[in-house]
Amino acid sequence: MQVRLSDQFWQPKVRQTALATIPYQWKALNDEIEGAEPSHAVENFRIAAGEQTGTFYGMVFQDSDVAKWIEAAAYSLRQYRNPQLEGVIDAVVDLMGRAQQPDGYLNTYYSVAEPDKRWTDFAFGHELYCAGHLIEAAVAYYESTGKRTFLDIMCRYADYIDRIMGPESERTHLYCGHEEIELALAKLYRTTQEERYLKLCRHFIEERGKQPSFLKDDPGFGFQFKDRWFELDYHQAHAPVREQETAEGHSVRAMYLYAAMADLAIAYGDDTLTAALRKLWDHVTSKRMYITGGLGSQEHGERFTLDYDLPNDTAYTETCASIGLVMLASRMLRLEMDSRFGDVMERVLYNGVLSGMSLDGTRYFYVNPLEVHPAVAQYRYDMQHVKTERVPWFGCACCPPNIARLLASLDTYFFTQDEAEIAMHLYGANESSFQVRGQKISLRTDTRYPWDGTIQVRVQVDAPTDCAIAFRIPAWCRQPSIQVNGEPVALDAIVTRGYARIRRTWTDGDEILLHLPMVVERIESNPKVHENAGKVALQYGPIVYCLEEADNGADLTDISLAEDAELVAEYREDLLGGTVVLTGEGLRSEEHSWRGELYRPVNRQKNGVRITAVPYAYWGNRQPGEMTVWIREK
Template sequence: MKRLLPVSLQNVHLEDDFWAPRQQLVRDVVVPYQWKALNDELPDVEPSHTVANLKIAAGEMEGTFHGMVFQDSDLYKWLETVGYVLAIRPNPELEALADGVIDLLARAQQPDGYLNSYFTVARPDARWTNLRDDHELYCAGHLMEAAVAYYQATGKPKILDIVRRLAEHIDRVLGPEPGKKRGYCGHPEIELALMKLHRLTGDELYLRLAKYFVDERGREPLYFALEAEARGEKRVRPYNFKYSQSHQPVREQTSAEGHAVRAVYLYSGMADVAAETDDEALLAACRRLWEDIVSRRMYVTGGIGSSAYEEAFTVPYDLPNDRAYAETCAAIGLVFFSHRMLQLEADAKYADVMERALYNGVLSGMSLDGQRYFYVNPLEVWPEVAEHREDMHAVRTTRQPWFGCACCPPNIARLLASLGGYIYSVDPDTNTAFVHLYIGSQAAVSLAGQDVRLIQRTRYPWDGEVQLQVSASAQAEFAIALRVPGWARRVEVRVNGQPVASSWESKGYVYIRRVWRDGDTVTLSIPMPVEEVFAHPEVRMNAGKLALQRGPIVYCLEEVDNGRNLQSIVIRPGQTWTAQYEEGLLGGVVTLQGSGWRDVIRPQGEAVPREFGHGQPLYAFQRCAREETKVKAIPYYAWCNRTPGEMTVWVRYES
């Protein structure tokens, strides 16, 4: 199966006003902060006990296991982040700290290769008895991802040796052969991790295991039912097999169901297996599931998973704003899935979704200072009501310093640290370099037998002007493919200042093939007007409302700029918005400023309207009066970094 090859993180250096400071924040603030959290050194934060659990498992501490059954995975994602940070810039002190963690993992690993602190400490006789709920394979997968990242950054094999022994142990326990359990994980993740190991080492064991986990899922008899029966499980409510995407074989699934993070992790692993094995049926399933997500189940921010119950997809077009779950990890998983599909089919629609999630649904999950996090990402917040809801976790109005279930903080850190690996791809068969994301950077690639450096300069996402300079020691013929964002009304492409005569467009990319010389420069100009976004009519909660978008950035209104009761604001479609860069606001953002109206009560006998207050009727036979008001919108990702208050993405409109 033909596929693009992503340009690796090691060959891309970010030089971007928007993203480079965020990578620096991960390196200088987020990684040390999260290490303190994992090591129970943050004051006024519930202890994580993650490092302590492994020390107990290694026999180096007395104590009992504390935390979630998958607590180890938080440390593994932190270690993966460290690998990406070291790949970008050496740091001897951080590397020594990570080496110490790896040494601890080696000491905690059991003689048979098993490694999981929860079962080693708390339930040594229950290993591999509840794959549905107990996350053993999920934790193993995150350790495998960390091993690949750390080895690629440092060349040190110790962590690879640990995961090799663990994978060999898993292969002895699980599989289709006689005497093995025909099981798979309740929380997919190991599938994509095994594929990373396979691509790094070439070892067919990892491909075989990944393919088995994908192929076996959902086959009759359903393993999770057999496993529960063997445990003597009695449930008040029958288990929902859709929750873990195990209700039917993956090639037969036509809609995204169940826990959103599990879903997109599974689909990412499916795409990897399809690519490696030329499995067209599996690829077709990936296409169907991706289309179902983005056309019927995705928020305008790129968030997915609308229900707090089971953190799941519900029915098509059910996208409530104030009860949106939209877990940060789910948006991250959608980036993973879209990036993999993009390598299989050079179609800009995958990059469009990847970009939408990155700039909106992912970035909103972490505060600008890197020390507060959202687990869930609502599109509308009324703080006073949120305080009284039972599902309060789904409507947090302030970011938290850490979580008892802390999957999101290290997840966003590892994605931001590895962002360089998502910008470019190469098609070696056609000698084509693809530019998927517009991020200031330098990329080293091989094209037409030449070492070529692509130097990208831009102020994106605030400005749509992109320059791509070619640096090469000798001239060579190859193609450069530039993505035309789905939100763009038109683009202009020039080479060395002149309109391009020999270019063509295919699936959202402009291709320019020519003999390139050192210093040749491509300029892509993308106008960035303020766009009004309207939801599909089936999205009932957005009827009569619109959202604002400029470039890839989705905007929202906050109470601090617009006053309370944001739902009383009405704007008119087609009005003029002023886009203004404010350097001193929220780390430097483009804000949108316009005018609208606010519904108010005009008491009898008073000429000057005032906002609704005590003593006014709850219902009346005439509509509210309106007064003109100024409206200011900020990027959604930056909300809740100032005075807490109301927020909304969707705003009422009247023609």
């Protein structure tokens, strides 16, 4: 399968990631960005390799920043060949090879800062987590360039881990507090076909949650916190994975675990894992997910809390958690093609993921709140260290290279193929090709999605080819329609689990026209989400909108919408790089009518005011100010 994006929404972002974001992030990793928090990540490898003297600097998992950057750069090389960038990666790989210990171990923190404490802190030491990201980077670089050096380095590391950990009685029965190695081992298995790696992946997943848990005796357990939020459920270690029915703990860790469980279920055809994942998926998306696809409502522990506990102005919703949900959704689609997985993947990509990076690709959010009041946010930052304005880099910089690797590999999320069925999950102009029973079938997709719901697909084949092409019918679309060669298709007869399957013998020049009408919709939340009582959010197609102070002035919480107020969608070429905005009439209190009072008898007199809503993903790209997704309805 080959997919080349050519649309006007995603392709410029992918190109910018390759040509601007990745070079910028390399400078950040080398402490060359003025005003950015220092990284020291590359220098740590130089110290570990003996190239220079010094002390380790940064988080215990600082190596993973370099790993994710290499992975993003590797993906970018598939579409934008760059010998200079390849040379930079080769130099880093060579550096890693020299930093690797004779037994295969590779971790700069434990090689430089605490060489006598290797494998002593599984709760927060992140050794296997860092190993996982390095393995994923090595696989990506090998697949993009065919160069084996990095892959061989990481195979030596994986072989070393496999020698000391695993289900056998003579090995340690442990797992990492932060899941990631499991995903990497599944990828390494698919690349090398070495069965040991998949077996080790299964061991780490199936060992998790067994009681009594070794984590309770781990010196790092509880970290500096000793409270309910850092118990076993924080690590998803409170029960064996097949017995877990609710999403608990650190939201990124949870998503990485669930995605790895899906990899394992796919590899082994394990229906028990699939059944567990269905329950976890339903719980996440029906009780603990924001409308943007954000996950993890609490800063303390970066974690899930209680069902329907989805505060807006204190929402944590780490960018990495949204990325993890995309990874999970794409794997669920491989387990079973159901549009509820594709719908969430789309929701998260267009809203919860894109909000994590500025339009120019060089400033980032770690947290993604749904309501911001700058003075209050600054106070909370002073107290909680949560930034609500995009910044050049973070001391804990997991999110910037993570979003880069997702965007650089975005083409891999658009389609799946199962023998003689091709499924289109995401929509955007692209050229794609597939092998079906030895025949090549190419699809050329033209669309202005997500600003317009008309999608035209032209089929190119050398000879008539029998196969099915399936299209996701988004849950937000009320009146979809499909035509094949100008003839309407009865959707009732071909839609199963939200996908319209068109099976026929395709000939060269066949044309499919998918029409997904987009209208402005008001969305309400479950009444149990108390913060949103009496409020609505605005959505157009897959895009969630917000009000910003830049367009509507301050005191956004004073704005309300009349039930019958008309809202109009209009494309603005001159705003935020080109976007659809929503405009209409709102209501707000008379200016200066309060006269310094804190309370008064109810005054229902409101003035009409013109409001403008912009995509949530694009907020914070102008001057700082208030923002809100949920708007009171009068």
